[in-house]
Amino acid sequence: MTGGMDDLFRENILDHYRNPRNRGALESPDITYEDANPLCGDQIRIEIQVQDDRIAQIRYSGHGCSISQAAASMLCERIEGRPLDEVKALGRQDVLDMIGIDLGPVRLKCALLALKTVKAGVYGMTQWPGDDEDDREGAGGR
Amino acid sequence: MTTRLERAGAADAAPGARPPFDPAAVRAQFPIFRTERPRPLAYLDSAATSQKPDAVIASMDRYYATCNANIHRGVYRIAEEATALYEDARQRVARFVNAASPREIVFTRNSTEAINLVAYAWGRANVKAGDALLLTEMEHHANLVPWQILAEEKGAQLRFIPVTPEGELDLSALPALLRDGRVKLAGVVHVSNVLGTVNPVTEIARAVHAAGGLLLVDASQSVPHLPVDVIGLAADFVAFTSHKMLGPTGIGALWGRRDLLEAMPPFLGGGEMIREVKLTRSKWNELPWKFEAGTMAIAEAVGFGAAVAYLEELGMEHVFAHDRALMREAMTRLSAIPGLRILGPGPEKRGGVVAFTLAGIHPHDIATALDAEGVCVRAGHHCAMPLHEKLGIPASARASFHCYSLPWELDALERGLARAREVFA
Numbered sequence: 001m002t003g004g005m006d007d008l009f010r011e012n013i014l015d016h017y018r019n020p021r022n023r024g025a026l027e028s029p030d031i032t033y034e035d036a037n038p039l040c041g042d043q044i045r046i047e048i049q050v051q052d053d054r055i056a057q058i059r060y061s062g063h064g065c066s067i068s069q070a071a072a073s074m075l076c077e078r079i080e081g082r083p084l085d086e087v088k089a090l091g092r093q094d095v096l097d098m099i100g101i102d103l104g105p106v107r108l109k110c111a112l113l114a115l116k117t118v119k120a121g122v123y124g125m126t127q128w129p130g131d132d133e134d135d136r137e138g139a140g141g142r
Numbered sequence: 143m144t145t146r147l148e149r150a151g152a153a154d155a156a157p158g159a160r161p162p163f164d165p166a167a168v169r170a171q172f173p174i175f176r177t178e179r180p181r182p183l184a185y186l187d188s189a190a191t192s193q194k195p196d197a198v199i200a201s202m203d204r205y206y207a208t209c210n211a212n213i214h215r216g217v218y219r220i221a222e223e224a225t226a227l228y229e230d231a232r233q234r235v236a237r238f239v240n241a242a243s244p245r246e247i248v249f250t251r252n253s254t255e256a257i258n259l260v261a262y263a264w265g266r267a268n269v270k271a272g273d274a275l276l277l278t279e280m281e282h283h284a285n286l287v288p289w290q291i292l293a294e295e296k297g298a299q300l301r302f303i304p305v306t307p308e309g310e311l312d313l314s315a316l317p318a319l320l321r322d323g324r325v326k327l328a329g330v331v332h333v334s335n336v337l338g339t340v341n342p343v344t345e346i347a348r349a350v351h352a353a354g355g356l357l358l359v360d361a362s363q364s365v366p367h368l369p370v371d372v373i374g375l376a377a378d379f380v381a382f383t384s385h386k387m388l389g390p391t392g393i394g395a396l397w398g399r400r401d402l403l404e405a406m407p408p409f410l411g412g413g414e415m416i417r418e419v420k421l422t423r424s425k426w427n428e429l430p431w432k433f434e435a436g437t438m439a440i441a442e443a444v445g446f447g448a449a450v451a452y453l454e455e456l457g458m459e460h461v462f463a464h465d466r467a468l469m470r471e472a473m474t475r476l477s478a479i480p481g482l483r484i485l486g487p488g489p490e491k492r493g494g495v496v497a498f499t500l501a502g503i504h505p506h507d508i509a510t511a512l513d514a515e516g517v518c519v520r521a522g523h524h525c526a527m528p529l530h531e532k533l534g535i536p537a538s539a540r541a542s543f544h545c546y547s548l549p550w551e552l553d554a555l556e557r558g559l560a561r562a563r564e565v566f567a
Contacts, residue, residue: 041536
């Protein structure tokens with residue numbers, strides 16, 4: 001079953017959509033990564049500041065449907081301050097648990113865009129400060 | 143027997159001769175609308191696929207229950223019956239679009255396959271490096287991608303008739319696009335699945351023919367909704383699909399001018415499309431079976447024929463008038479909503495399709511809000527990404543109608559959009 005309007009009201013998706021956490025940009029991020037879902041135009045950019053192998057600060061920007069943007073907000077709230085290794089281990093079920101509703105295949109892509117973007121950025125981070133763009137591109141976990 | 147053609151002809155002369163079109167009575171013949179559910183179904187996505195009347199579903203059940211057998215080969219009675227049903231469906235489809243002969247109707251899986259058939263069989267034999275293919279910026283991916291593949295393979299060029307800000311084809315660009323005489327084929331959508339624009343394909347056909355090219359019309363959104371006469375259109379190929387015209391999925395048709403089809407090599411090789419097979423070479427079957435390799439979708443062809451018969455009974459001029467009345471009403475109501483932008487031209491130039499955006503609300507959220515009111519609309523790029531790019535939007539929401547659509551569904555659409563604005567805007 002796809003998430004209907006009632007689910008959207010009951011859960012905190014609308015709250016995150018209307019009052020996004022961690023939305024914005026960082027002064028001098030260590031990691032920036034941007035990705036989009038061309039099928040529906042959802043777009044997410046993340047900026048991360050790393051300290052002691054932890055995500056010291058994370059901000060996101062972008063546009064798209066409520067689910068794509070709320071998922072980004074929830075994910076940033078959840079992973080700020082967490083070790084990079086923990087972030088790398090996050091999977092689709094973690095995002096679905098955060099969102100708390102069942103999603104059909106189309107909306108699932110919206111929900112997972114933020115995680116996909118964060119992981120691509122963080123995996124790229126393993127090469128940092130060498131900053132090998134090609135390796136980063138290849139490590140997006142698509 | 144009075145043929146349907148005669149009845150249709152009589153009705154054309156005097157539209158009053160047919161029983162009046164009663165959309166509520168029509169709707170009652172579609173089982174999906176009789177199915178118990180928490181909310182009545184407001185189905186506004188007929189441009190994606192239409193619902194199916196009892197008559198279509200029953201025709202396929204009857205085929206399976208009474209004469210299921212493979213066609214064209216069996217010498218026993220039910221095989222002959224199955225063959226007769228299959229070929230009768232072809233005749234009905236041929237009459238429905240005014241083809242000169244049923245041999246000009248090739249059954250395919252859908253419009254996409256019909257267009258691919260032309261791109262592969264005609265295109266590979268007739269398009270060479272330096273030639274050009276002319277398309278439009280409002281094509282569905284089905285009428286873009288096959289030509290991209292062909293152009294890439296042959297070193298041919300793709301050209302595009304631009305879309306104006308009003309959502310119409312800019313025909314003033316046509317002379318320059320055709321001037322060098324390199325355009326071998328133009329592929330044009332008859333009715334846009336996003337903008338609803340009814341394109342002047344006959345005018346385009348004249349210009350393309352004068353420049354020495356052929357015209358393929360993607361009629362996926364026109365044959366299901368308005369009277370289409372392939373000879374009157376002056377096209378060379380016309381592609382359409384059963385599932386958008388009250389028939390089953392899995393079957394569509396290509397109409398092609400007989401001389402062109404005769405000259406074309408086959409598309410797919412295999413059983414049925416051959417007259418004679420040696421180990422190293424074969425002779426092709428005659429039209430249209432040359433293009434129908436392997437066991438076809440027999441039950442679906444039977445359902446397709448039943449759908450055409452159903453539409454003929456309704457009268458396509460009535461179906462079109464009904465679609466357009468709902469489209470006009472929808473445009474009036476939607477344009478009163480703040481922040482709502484309707485894509486495409488005014489009602490006088492469009493069929494039963496209304497795509498729109500709502501300021502600050504993503505089409506997915508619109509569709510979710512509408513789903514809560516029991517309203518089915520399409521949200522996304524509707525397989526026309528280049529057109530959306532041209533319009534400067536990633537996606538849109540779309541309401542579309544057919545003969546069973548009723549005004550109360552527009553009430554539900556309005557309620558859902560009001561709710562979406564409360565929640566998301």
